[in-house]
Amino acid sequence: MATKKITITVPEEIVEAARGLTDNVSGFAAEALAARVRHELLGRDLQQYQEEYGAFTDEERAAADALLCGTSESGELPRAEAA
Template sequence: MADTTRITVTLPTEQVAELKKITDNISGYVAEAVARQIRHQLLGADLRSHTDEHGAFSEEELAEARARIFGTTSAAGGASAA
């Protein structure tokens, strides 16, 4: 199991009430949400770095990425998926 550190986090009462409806493991739920946000920020930084170095992605590259992410073979519906 990964090392952990106990911290105190203050959340709006309404959010805590909703969390308790969703899960009995609020710490695990919050840890997953934080990990997802960190991945999102790192991916964004990587994409910005790539476009700074190589320019904007072509429509073909974007269609291929959508197909890989969403498992589709058609790029037609990809533009409206955002």
């Protein structure tokens, strides 16, 4: 993927915290920005879907939460399937 150098202004505390977590602050920031972009785009897609097909039901939300959290709808962790 091609890269582009930009300049951003970040609070000092955030920079210091990032430096404590990684030697590659630029890569760390790029990953955070990419995650935010994915989040915003997904939000737009979900909003567009609901505008076209209607709001998600409580059951649909519970099923999505279960998938995202790795639990069943009863709140239990899924069991490994026997091979």
